[in-house]
Amino acid sequence: MKSEPHLALSEPVSDEVRKTTCYMCACRCGIDVHLKDGKVRYIEGNRDHPVNRGVLCAKGSAGIMQHYAPARLRAPLLRTGPRGSGEFKEISWDEALALATGWLDGVRQDDPKKLAFFTGRDQSQSLTGFWAQQFGTPNYAAHGGFCSVNMAAAGIMTIGGAFWEFGAPDWDRTKLFVMFGVAEDHDSNPIKIGISKLKKRGARFVSVNPVRTGYSAVADNWIGIRPGTDGLLILAVVHELLKSRKIDVDYIVRYSNATWLVVDAPGTAEHGLFVRDDNGKPQVFETVTEHVVPLGTKGARAALSGRVELPDGRYAVPSFQLLAEKYLDPQYAPEAVARETGVSAEVIRGLAAEIARVAFDEAISIDQPWTDMNGERHEAFIGRPVSFHAMRGLSAHSNGFQTARALHMLQVLIGAVDCPGAFRFEPPYPKPIEAHPTPHGKAEHFGSNKPLSGPHLGFPRGPEDLLIDAQGRPMRIDKAFSWDAPISAHGLMHMVIANAHAGDPYPIDLMFLYMANMAWNSSMNTAGVIKMLEDKDPATGEYRIPKIIYSDAYSSEMVAYADLVLPDTTYLERHDCISLLDRPISEPDAVQDAIRWPVVEPDRDVRGFQTVLLDLGSRLKLPGFVDSRGKALYKDYADYIVRHERRPGIGPLAGFRGSNGDRAGRGAINPEQLDRYIENGSFFSAHIPLEAQFFKHANKAYQDFAVRMGFFDEPKPVTFQLYQETLQKFRLSAEGLREPVAPETHRERILAAFDPLPVWYRPFEEAAVSREDYPYHAITQRPAAMYHSWGSMNAWLRQIHTRNPLYVPAAICDEIGLVDGDWVWVISHHGRIKVEAARMEAVNSSTIWTWNAIGKREGAWALDKDAPEAKKGFLMNHLIHELLPPKGDGMRWSNSDPITGQAAWYDLRVRIEKADRAEVSEPHFSALAQPGGERPHVDELRYGQEWAK
Amino acid sequence: MTLLPSVPTPRKLGLVIDLDVCVGCHACVISCKEWNTGGYGAALSDQDPYGADVSGTFLNRIHTFEVVPEGGQVIGEAGEARIVHFPKSCLHCEDAPCVTVCPTGASYKRAEDGIVLVDESKCIGCGLCAWSCAYGAREMDLAAGVMKKCTLCVDRIYNETLKEVDRVPSCVRTCPANARHFGDLADPGSEVSRMVAERGGFDLMPEQGTRPTNKYLPPRARKPLAASAGAAVLAENTDGAKGFFAWLDGMLDRI
Amino acid sequence: MHPAPSIILFTTLSGLGYGLAAVLGLGLLDASGLSVKVAHLAALAMIAGGLLSSTLHLGNPQRAWRALSQWWSSWLSREGVMAILTFVPLTISAWFAVVEGGYQPVAGLVGAAMCGITVYCTAMIYASLRSIQAWNTGFTPLCYLLFAGAGGFLLASVAGYASGAGGTVCAVIAALFVVAAWLAKHQWWTRLRALAPLSTPESATGLGNIGRVRLFERPHINDNYLTREMGFKVARKHALKLSRLAILAGGAMPIVLLIVAIVAGGGAVAVIAAMLAVLLYALGLAVERWLFFAEARHAVMNYYGG
Ligand SMILES: Nc1nc2c(c(=O)[nH]1)N[C@H]1C(S)=C(S)[C@@H](COP(=O)(O)OP(=O)(O)OC[C@H]3O[C@@H](n4cnc5c(=O)[nH]c(N)nc54)[C@H](O)[C@@H]3O)O[C@H]1N2
Ligand SMILES: Nc1nc2c(c(=O)[nH]1)N[C@H]1C(S)=C(S)[C@@H](COP(=O)(O)OP(=O)(O)OC[C@H]3O[C@@H](n4cnc5c(=O)[nH]c(N)nc54)[C@H](O)[C@@H]3O)O[C@H]1N2
Ligand code: SF4
Ligand code: SF4
Ligand code: SF4
Ligand code: SF4
Numbered sequence A: 001m002k003s004e005p006h007l008a009l010s011e012p013v014s015d016e017v018r019k020t021t022c023y024m025c026a027c028r029c030g031i032d033v034h035l036k037d038g039k040v041r042y043i044e045g046n047r048d049h050p051v052n053r054g055v056l057c058a059k060g061s062a063g064i065m066q067h068y069a070p071a072r073l074r075a076p077l078l079r080t081g082p083r084g085s086g087e088f089k090e091i092s093w094d095e096a097l098a099l100a101t102g103w104l105d106g107v108r109q110d111d112p113k114k115l116a117f118f119t120g121r122d123q124s125q126s127l128t129g130f131w132a133q134q135f136g137t138p139n140y141a142a143h144g145g146f147c148s149v150n151m152a153a154a155g156i157m158t159i160g161g162a163f164w165e166f167g168a169p170d171w172d173r174t175k176l177f178v179m180f181g182v183a184e185d186h187d188s189n190p191i192k193i194g195i196s197k198l199k200k201r202g203a204r205f206v207s208v209n210p211v212r213t214g215y216s217a218v219a220d221n222w223i224g225i226r227p228g229t230d231g232l233l234i235l236a237v238v239h240e241l242l243k244s245r246k247i248d249v250d251y252i253v254r255y256s257n258a259t260w261l262v263v264d265a266p267g268t269a270e271h272g273l274f275v276r277d278d279n280g281k282p283q284v285f286e287t288v289t290e291h292v293v294p295l296g297t298k299g300a301r302a303a304l305s306g307r308v309e310l311p312d313g314r315y316a317v318p319s320f321q322l323l324a325e326k327y328l329d330p331q332y333a334p335e336a337v338a339r340e341t342g343v344s345a346e347v348i349r350g351l352a353a354e355i356a357r358v359a360f361d362e363a364i365s366i367d368q369p370w371t372d373m374n375g376e377r378h379e380a381f382i383g384r385p386v387s388f389h390a391m392r393g394l395s396a397h398s399n400g401f402q403t404a405r406a407l408h409m410l411q412v413l414i415g416a417v418d419c420p421g422a423f424r425f426e427p428p429y430p431k432p433i434e435a436h437p438t439p440h441g442k443a444e445h446f447g448s449n450k451p452l453s454g455p456h457l458g459f460p461r462g463p464e465d466l467l468i469d470a471q472g473r474p475m476r477i478d479k480a481f482s483w484d485a486p487i488s489a490h491g492l493m494h495m496v497i498a499n500a501h502a503g504d505p506y507p508i509d510l511m512f513l514y515m516a517n518m519a520w521n522s523s524m525n526t527a528g529v530i531k532m533l534e535d536k537d538p539a540t541g542e543y544r545i546p547k548i549i550y551s552d553a554y555s556s557e558m559v560a561y562a563d564l565v566l567p568d569t570t571y572l573e574r575h576d577c578i579s580l581l582d583r584p585i586s587e588p589d590a591v592q593d594a595i596r597w598p599v600v601e602p603d604r605d606v607r608g609f610q611t612v613l614l615d616l617g618s619r620l621k622l623p624g625f626v627d628s629r630g631k632a633l634y635k636d637y638a639d640y641i642v643r644h645e646r647r648p649g650i651g652p653l654a655g656f657r658g659s660n661g662d663r664a665g666r667g668a669i670n671p672e673q674l675d676r677y678i679e680n681g682s683f684f685s686a687h688i689p690l691e692a693q694f695f696k697h698a699n700k701a702y703q704d705f706a707v708r709m710g711f712f713d714e715p716k717p718v719t720f721q722l723y724q725e726t727l728q729k730f731r732l733s734a735e736g737l738r739e740p741v742a743p744e745t746h747r748e749r750i751l752a753a754f755d756p757l758p759v760w761y762r763p764f765e766e767a768a769v770s771r772e773d774y775p776y777h778a779i780t781q782r783p784a785a786m787y788h789s790w791g792s793m794n795a796w797l798r799q800i801h802t803r804n805p806l807y808v809p810a811a812i813c814d815e816i817g818l819v820d821g822d823w824v825w826v827i828s829h830h831g832r833i834k835v836e837a838a839r840m841e842a843v844n845s846s847t848i849w850t851w852n853a854i855g856k857r858e859g860a861w862a863l864d865k866d867a868p869e870a871k872k873g874f875l876m877n878h879l880i881h882e883l884l885p886p887k888g889d890g891m892r893w894s895n896s897d898p899i900t901g902q903a904a905w906y907d908l909r910v911r912i913e914k915a916d917r918a919e920v921s922e923p924h925f926s927a928l929a930q931p932g933g934e935r936p937h938v939d940e941l942r943y944g945q946e947w948a949k
Numbered sequence B: 001m002t003l004l005p006s007v008p009t010p011r012k013l014g015l016v017i018d019l020d021v022c023v024g025c026h027a028c029v030i031s032c033k034e035w036n037t038g039g040y041g042a043a044l045s046d047q048d049p050y051g052a053d054v055s056g057t058f059l060n061r062i063h064t065f066e067v068v069p070e071g072g073q074v075i076g077e078a079g080e081a082r083i084v085h086f087p088k089s090c091l092h093c094e095d096a097p098c099v100t101v102c103p104t105g106a107s108y109k110r111a112e113d114g115i116v117l118v119d120e121s122k123c124i125g126c127g128l129c130a131w132s133c134a135y136g137a138r139e140m141d142l143a144a145g146v147m148k149k150c151t152l153c154v155d156r157i158y159n160e161t162l163k164e165v166d167r168v169p170s171c172v173r174t175c176p177a178n179a180r181h182f183g184d185l186a187d188p189g190s191e192v193s194r195m196v197a198e199r200g201g202f203d204l205m206p207e208q209g210t211r212p213t214n215k216y217l218p219p220r221a222r223k224p225l226a227a228s229a230g231a232a233v234l235a236e237n238t239d240g241a242k243g244f245f246a247w248l249d250g251m252l253d254r255i
Numbered sequence C: 001m002h003p004a005p006s007i008i009l010f011t012t013l014s015g016l017g018y019g020l021a022a023v024l025g026l027g028l029l030d031a032s033g034l035s036v037k038v039a040h041l042a043a044l045a046m047i048a049g050g051l052l053s054s055t056l057h058l059g060n061p062q063r064a065w066r067a068l069s070q071w072w073s074s075w076l077s078r079e080g081v082m083a084i085l086t087f088v089p090l091t092i093s094a095w096f097a098v099v100e101g102g103y104q105p106v107a108g109l110v111g112a113a114m115c116g117i118t119v120y121c122t123a124m125i126y127a128s129l130r131s132i133q134a135w136n137t138g139f140t141p142l143c144y145l146l147f148a149g150a151g152g153f154l155l156a157s158v159a160g161y162a163s164g165a166g167g168t169v170c171a172v173i174a175a176l177f178v179v180a181a182w183l184a185k186h187q188w189w190t191r192l193r194a195l196a197p198l199s200t201p202e203s204a205t206g207l208g209n210i211g212r213v214r215l216f217e218r219p220h221i222n223d224n225y226l227t228r229e230m231g232f233k234v235a236r237k238h239a240l241k242l243s244r245l246a247i248l249a250g251g252a253m254p255i256v257l258l259i260v261a262i263v264a265g266g267g268a269v270a271v272i273a274a275m276l277a278v279l280l281y282a283l284g285l286a287v288e289r290w291l292f293f294a295e296a297r298h299a300v301m302n303y304y305g306g
């Protein structure tokens, strides 16, 4: 027998490894980019990186194909054909920037609100927001409004932080993990790492989700809930816990507003507000002396129940009494909610029992003394090892804000916020509402040629902070912070095009978009939006939305609708900053931020958008972008990252500050800062001392740490707001008791939705349409291997999801005689789509679903015209209207949460009918031309063949 | 060399795949493609990469199955269907038919560690080994005309230019859920062997007589939530708000 | 399994070729007859053509010679080796017949035996694959051998009738072989259609103890090499129809035509009848070979919902 062939097994992988940060999604894992002969040989996870600890998802590993995709834009583009044709000519950067500057400058002189600047998958919101503020338009937001503002706002307003990116389960200690409505989430690799840890330890993992794929597939228990009813399920659990007295009384007394007295004086302007003294301090009832005293009075033992008479003769009750009375009501009993939620009473009771058992019978303790904000010393951190996580399954409903609040209330009641084993905050969170700005954009906040007087986005403390004019009309183009959506803390990006097209509240001149595929998957009613973008005013022959500037890196559907396209680099070609001022990547134990840097040079005439934005800022001579002589302050984005300061000593990056690079958080500018990051693997991590790691909302050591790091200039502890006073203020306005008074049209809905205690109401679309006509829910899920619309240009990823079937519950298939491969009409109150169906059993019996954003417009993304993505792929968005069905009240309400304006993607109700077999899904749109000229057809790829051994 | 090693290989390197935690994310699929397309042998090509009939060579693929209980083991709540994600690459069989059918000797099983490999310089691309493999673990690369298969990342696991921790297959290193484990299944003391013993690791299609080296760990048995409903935890019942507040007062006294 | 035309052509042609060569090697026909000489050359051409077409589907045909190296384990290699070795006696026989006009018994008999072995090797390539249960039976080589024999005698009877001697003997034996071959094939089909699958989605995934297993999503939604190669499925209805067609064209009609030829005892009628019989038989055989692939389910389809 011959010997085996000799193999060269120890060949070096690459010539060089460059460490940077992935941007195939917003998880922002650390990557080791292996370069060979100047090309990317291999991308793997950075083992030292705190986010991903070496692992990488499919998208991250497919970075090579993203980076070399034919869909990359090559040069600035000026539209030559009509909007939507995809016909452009490539122009120089000088031309492009001169044109953009001209357009922008005109608007700024004339009326800055005529610029709407909205950004999508943006990870540099601190820069884009700053730019918009210096420009002076009130019309700026990022994508949060259509994404998950319900989650963010409810979290921040209740516990001072949210699940979204501001906290995480204590994966190493939790014994029961309950996840609501998550398919992938932003934290996708950490969640996978975490779930795997739980399983190894034998901790229980419960997933509440209508569809049992992905994470839900490996959950110990799957609760296949009916969409939009989680609030009821959670409140039923609260009911059970109250009834059986499984409440952490000590915890709620210390850390929440449970003891705060609430005025009980119906019909007055103070009804339902907290009793406060002249200093604004909330009052509690002291049970020993039987006196009403200010919160924090030494030795006071505050009551949780009882009705007390105030010195002025009015009555008040501790907020907890209102809470307990509300949820002890039999309407929240498991039996009472079983039908609506589709979850059996036994399962609800079992869930409540497990939560109670683990929280109280399996409590854990970390022997580390610590001191709370009242100066009281504790010998240990006591942990209630029950943790929760939730994402868009809760938040993308019109009742999502209150549902998310219900979940946070549950966490607080069992004492499971930021203790060992529970959900834990990630710095710079928790942050009390007082530490957030109020929104700016009232008439007095802006004007010709001057900056907006403060940040655009924030949290109104009451109706007085709304951005409305004297008649109560919205000031912002997206109608954020108006009566339509008073606490729309992230804006309403999904309404911008519709409102701008309608000229309601006013027309705009220029729409400037960045990284958002608004002509496709991030719009509701996509076909309608396309029409609006194409629509011209017959009088002038001009487009209704006169000018559109867009920055994308690839030939997305949206590119075809821009007049001027500013081509971005890929994520491997530019500087980026993942900042604590923005959407940070901290962990519960550590403060973290990161950068990207050009690990390869662009081979096209493209520029990093942030650098372009800085350039535009200096051409426009915006304050903060030019010095007193009008000279540009920053050479490029890298320079900005290093030298920009928001407050003295505080800049985009927290790490390696100070002239020696040894300061964290606060410190002088360090010119070598980026080099230090690169040496460190492109991230910075500062550990929180053990003493400061838990109970951050009330932990003195943590608060001091936060001040040292520069999150705050003085300690900012958080008291959990079980009872939400701000919401009550809106109710008082709706009752006509408080100024400004809510318009008649809005009163009913504010009274119903703005309950200061979490409530559940039926999602608006479901309530508005007939259950018989539209018997099913229709939702989407994120596929793990695709990021929204970008995956399809990636030769490797697109093979996994070349098209998307509509998954239909087995019972419905049997009822209408569907087999895999049959076609169906899916019909909503707004439209119909014709798509290919497939059978599924492991799904809620009234829910059909598909993978999100697989369907593509023919001609986009440099795909061949007959690509299955365009032929058989489809978007659910065609069925979702940005407005609710008419109610007969003369109003067309936005299809959003009434509090935050969060787009209610998952409220969709449909029916399905069997259709004839087909080759092309409907609706089908005309093909887009490849911007800047057709790309040659690629028959075959053999990436890496030159290195074949 | 088409003969299998005449004595059992002293080491049996392979993978143990945990079906209880695989979330079907396809990370291992792409990582495998990425590593191998510039590594051992010809690149893993893709045909019609941006067109209608896109397909490509992958050495590891994730299938997704739906399992509908028929009075079997209760998983989750009784009677509920579930989804199981199922990764599959070469199982490095001990009685590998793909090796013995190969007419050229290109396919072989390494005597030292049991890895089944294709010597591409000998492969004529007849496809017979792919026919012989019941698991679908071999794929002809249409551009190179040679048979490709999982190499167990032989150019990583012995690669002295890599740090010791990184001498594991690319798919194992990248798996975010830690569902893939690499090791020596001939050594009963190895971590993978212990996992197999503890968790009841099994062979795929044992009836094919291939004696796979790779093992799969079954989904763990689940305890229904409804079973906790009757537990004593919620027994305490104060019937309505009054009793509840009386209890609260008692609790406050203890703080 | 995907019924690749090149493989169908190969097994059909080479089967006929080896059959004819073997019959010629038995010396039943007068080697001096022109038609017998032509038959010798035709047999070689068919064998060579078949082999050539079998290399068409190789990814790297320039290395085909390597396929001879593994005869101790690989049936494909054995087949290759045997095919080449068999050329030696067959060429000697052909030489004797064409050039010398005579029969060389040693070369002839050795050649005939080697033809049989070669056909057996071809069949065993398929029959040895456990992954394809339909093929994994002793009936597979039996069928291949009988079909080769039937084809051989059918062709030989044409040559016999054309040269005026030995036609009827061959025709009678051909008829017997045709009957035997289709009986064996019938058994093969009966077995196939009654087959309890050796492997199922449950055994393929090991999840049978949880419940019934059904593919939910393919790993990659489009076809790949495996599904194109192994995923071919022919509807049972069509399979039955086609198998009847095969039996009719390749069995019943050749028998009738052979009887006509035998009754005619020679002359143009017999030659034409025998030739028609051959053509129909070849057609039937091609259909049978198509079905041989198209009906065979590969175990890997348990992972692909096929
Ligand atoms: N039916 C349905 N619709 C939905 C959702 C849903 O669940 N169901 N989800 C909604 C949610 S939460 C979101 S966040 C939105 C997301 O929707 P979008 O924000 O539109 O997300 P993407 O498709 O990722 O589009 C982002 C654009 O950024 C471009 N891009 C990518 N990389 C770069 C870069 O480096 N630079 C620049 N300048 N551009 C780049 C891409 O090419 C693409 O055109 O979709 C919403 N739409
Ligand atoms: N791979 C990948 N990762 C991504 C993205 C991506 O496109 N691809 N997008 C990123 C973005 S922008 C976002 S916003 C996040 C979103 O991350 P996720 O929140 O995980 O996103 P979705 O896919 O919208 O998942 C929502 C889940 O909620 C379920 N669901 C729907 N309605 C209900 C309900 O009423 N109740 C319950 N309990 N569940 C429900 C759906 O079945 C689905 O599983 O993901 C981010 N991460
Ligand atoms: S989760 Fe994946 S795509 Fe997102 S940053 Fe991490 S590796 Fe990149
Ligand atoms: S899995 Fe298939 S390719 Fe791998 S050794 Fe076994 S038979 Fe051969
Ligand atoms: S394809 Fe290559 S490795 Fe496979 S049997 Fe043929 S020669 Fe051997
Ligand atoms: S061991 Fe290597 S070659 Fe095999 S599947 Fe994993 S990554 Fe691919």
Ligand code: SF4
Residues within 6 Å of the ligand: B021, B022, B023, B024, B025, B026, B027, B028, B029, B062, B085, B087, B174, B175, B176, B177, B178, B179, B180
């Ligand atoms: S990477 Fe891990 S979790 Fe993801 S599909 Fe592969 S084995 Fe499963």
Ligand SMILES: [Mo]
Residues within 6 Å of the ligand: A146, A147, A148
């Ligand atoms: Mo999002």
